[in-house]
Amino acid sequence: MDLLDIVHRNPDPEPWTEGEKIPWHEPGFSARMLREHLSQSHDAASRRFPIVERQVTWIHQQILGGEPTRVLDLGCGPGLYTSRLANLGHTCTGIDFSPASIDYARAEATRRGLPCSYCLDDIRTADYGTGYGLVMLLFGELNVFRPEDARLILRKAHQALLSGGRLLLEPHTYAAVAQLGTEPASWDASPAGLFSNHPHIFLQENTWHAEQAVATNRYYVIDAESGAVTRHAASTQAYTDDAYRDLIAGCGFTNLTHYPSLIGTAAPDGFGLLALVAEKVAVQG
Numbered sequence: 001m002d003l004l005d006i007v008h009r010n011p012d013p014e015p016w017t018e019g020e021k022i023p024w025h026e027p028g029f030s031a032r033m034l035r036e037h038l039s040q041s042h043d044a045a046s047r048r049f050p051i052v053e054r055q056v057t058w059i060h061q062q063i064l065g066g067e068p069t070r071v072l073d074l075g076c077g078p079g080l081y082t083s084r085l086a087n088l089g090h091t092c093t094g095i096d097f098s099p100a101s102i103d104y105a106r107a108e109a110t111r112r113g114l115p116c117s118y119c120l121d122d123i124r125t126a127d128y129g130t131g132y133g134l135v136m137l138l139f140g141e142l143n144v145f146r147p148e149d150a151r152l153i154l155r156k157a158h159q160a161l162l163s164g165g166r167l168l169l170e171p172h173t174y175a176a177v178a179q180l181g182t183e184p185a186s187w188d189a190s191p192a193g194l195f196s197n198h199p200h201i202f203l204q205e206n207t208w209h210a211e212q213a214v215a216t217n218r219y220y221v222i223d224a225e226s227g228a229v230t231r232h233a234a235s236t237q238a239y240t241d242d243a244y245r246d247l248i249a250g251c252g253f254t255n256l257t258h259y260p261s262l263i264g265t266a267a268p269d270g271f272g273l274l275a276l277v278a279e280k281v282a283v284q285g
């Protein structure tokens with residue numbers, strides 16, 4: 001792409017048509033993103049460790065009743081949740097398609113002798129295995145999938161769970177997604193950053209598709225030396241509480257409980273995320 005492609009861009013891009021999401025799976029991007037996951041100066045890619053620890057304590061006590069089980073973390077990133085749950089006695093599997101994150105998670109599990117295994121794969125197509133007491137998908141990632149992919153993932157999660165097992169989702173509130181789509185365009189210039197190791201200009205443009213309730217964010221990275229343009233795009237589906245209920249019930253779950261955050265109470269951090277817990281119906285023996 002070049003600058004003219006920006007000039008002639010579609011002013012109203014259809015959700016997901018210009019890209020599924022930011023390039024988590026690309027090796028260079030994933031290595032740069034890993035630094036952001038592990039950074040203790042912001043909460044953009046993963047929450048800072050003290051917050052993760054509070055969330056893990058809540059999951060262990062409130063969702064799992066302190067009982068060791070098998071946990072599957074979809075989109076596990078560098079394993080910040082799985083490693084801490086393993087420290088509390090759980091046996092964990094993580095799936096993620098970011099190579100740098102999975103390398104880091106595996107190395108940490110080996111170094112610390114943790115009962116964690118990791119799989120570099122796309123959660124839309126990966127084999128999840130079976131026999132889990134908890135399957136979770138955190139930090140808003142559910143919303144970034146097309147609705148048909150979100151349903152597919154939740155049905156696979158349902159199959160992977162033991163009877164009576166729990167699904168834990170941490171999706172965005174409707175208002176947070178609407179805000180993603182309505183923020184004004186912005187730009188930045190940097191010698192190196194998350195989207196490029198080289199001097200570049202970074203443009204972000206946002207669209208809110210009110211009828212579909214989808215925010216689309218487009219990112220243009222302009223290489224400062226060559227002028228070459230790379231475009232990334234991500235779309236985020238907003239769901240009302242009723243839409244979450246229909247989605248989750250439609251994938252076979254029951255006993256849905258809403259919590260205002262992954263620590264159970266209203267979070268002071270304003271991430272615009274909530275926690276949803278549902279159950280796979282126990283088969284009467």
Ligand SMILES: C[S@@+](CC[C@H](N)C(=O)[O-])C[C@H]1O[C@@H](n2cnc3c(N)ncnc32)[C@H](O)[C@@H]1O
Nearest residue numbers: 024046075076077096097098121122123138139
């Ligand atoms: C916002 S990060 C959260 C990571 C981790 N759950 C945490 O909170 O520390 C989203 C993660 O989902 C992963 N991801 C997104 N889409 C995926 C897909 N289709 N298959 C596997 N992993 C995916 C990304 O690579 C990234 O690690």
